[in-house]
Amino acid sequence: MAGRKRRSADEARAELLQVAEDRLARYGLEGLNIVDVAGAAGMSHATLIHHFGSTEDMRRALVTRMTDRLLRDVIAVLETEAELAPEKLLRDLFSTLSKGGHAKLLAWLAVEQGLSQSADPAAEIDDLFAELVPIVAKRLPTGADGELLARRMIYLIATSAIGYGIAGDTLANLIKLDHAEVEDYPAWLGAQVREMLEPDTD
Amino acid sequence: MAGRKRRSADEARAELLQVAEDRLARYGLEGLNIVDVAGAAGMSHATLIHHFGSTEDMRRALVTRMTDRLLRDVIAVLETEAELAPEKLLRDLFSTLSKGGHAKLLAWLAVEQGLSQSADPAAEIDDLFAELVPIVAKRLPTGADGELLARRMIYLIATSAIGYGIAGDTLANLIKLDHAEVEDYPAWLGAQVREMLEPDTD
DNA sequence: ATCCTTATCTACATTAATGTCAATAGTGGA
DNA sequence: TCCACTATTGACATTAATGTAGATAAGGAT
DSSP states (O other): OOOOOOOOHHHHHHHHHHHHHHHHHHHOGGGGSHHHHHHHTTSOHHHHHHHHSSHHHHHHHHHHHHHHHHHHHHHHHHHHOSSOOHHHHHHHHHHHHHHSOHHHHHHHHHHHSOSSSSSOOOHHHHHHHHHHHHHHHHHOSOOTTHHHHHHHHHHHHHHHHHHHHHHHHHHHHHHTOOHHHHHHHHHHHHHHHHHHHSTTOO | OOOOOOOOHHHHHHHHHHHHHHHHHHHOGGGGSHHHHHHHTTSOHHHHHHHHSSHHHHHHHHHHHHHHHHHHHHHHHHHHOSSOOHHHHHHHHHHHHHHSSHHHHHHHHHHHSOSSSSSOOOHHHHHHHHHHHHHHHHHSSOOTTHHHHHHHHHHHHHHHHHHHHHHHHHHHHHHTOOHHHHHHHHHHHHHHHHHHHSTTOO
16 A cells, blocks of 8 residues: 555566566466566566566567577677587576476467467567577588578577477486486587587598 | 267267367367367267366376377387388478477476376376387497487487477577478488488498 | 656456366166 | 166356456656
8 A cells, every 4th residue: 555666667577577587487387477477576467467468478578588588698609619519508508498497488388379470579589590590600511501501400409409398307207318318418419419510520 | 958979988088089189280279178179079078077087187198199199100110111211200200290289288288287297197108118219229220328329319309399399480480491491300300310320321 | 846647556357267066868787 | 677877967166367447656857
């Protein structure tokens, strides 16, 4: 009743997304309903709707935010490291994907709503991928069609990472890969990627 | 009012699962609610609950049924074909996974409910994987640790297939892989797999 | 200081889904 | 033929979530 805290619209959105991201990592997707997110951010759910328009838009904004940061990190690593080190890169990437809930949120969007068809998936994300492809391509030995190979590698890594984030544990149980081997998988995949990129150099 | 059709319990379950599978492929996950599934099968939703216990159990049974058939198909192909042809195998596998909605249903289970932790994922599925591993391992050139490599290959293919089924279209848009290249991806991955299995034979 | 914009809240309306229960009616077996 | 079993159903209860509307108050601009 007494104190109403008034933030700027940008602040409110930022706070809500931060809380949402924390809750996603801690409680999974169920934690992303507007009542709980707004409550944890110290606002009413009506305020959240006011700022995002709808629950789905809020989750979309969260996907964009998380994907954006993830891609920036990957690009930064690729531009910094002189030596191509896919093992470490993939280890970090897969870890982020599964721990932070990125993959599950993405899956939710793709499955429950139509992520692919209509809604344009945020121009920023598109730009980041456009930036990423040539960076990867530059690392490849081949000259001709290097970009297509780069796209395929990115596609392979991305699909596997998403599957890993969503069903990695379940699959591991079924295939009888123990914990340590699952942990090693991203690095192993990285090594395979390295081999695929350097066909005859060993 | 007038005519009530009475089936055996097994028949009822089978009919419901068949309808559910059709609806999943046609309408996606939203089509899998008990009212619509039961309605399409000509029963009331209470009947569905009676036979499966709960909505979640129905969906679980569906996952089991679909996974079971998928694995049987893969095993059959591997046992029939004299020559290892991962390209064709993966093309069929990925197609089934994405067209039939397997991947999305699996994702739903893994995300919404806890597929991995408690509930044992159907002994039959477990058995089929146990059968699959040595079959794949037998195809490998290496003798020592062939099984670990086989498990990793299966894990790679499975994670990528699931990611492909869930977010393949979205990713393709972002990475600017056109339709034809996405269609070719499974076969390309198959070719990579073949290379990984025959390290120095070319 | 006053005013205007808008962030915020409470209360309500709506919807969609699951699950329960007691009654009903097929069906196979005695 | 009759009976017991159970598949089937309609009606109801519950729940959880989203979204709406009108009132209120915080804070910047003039």
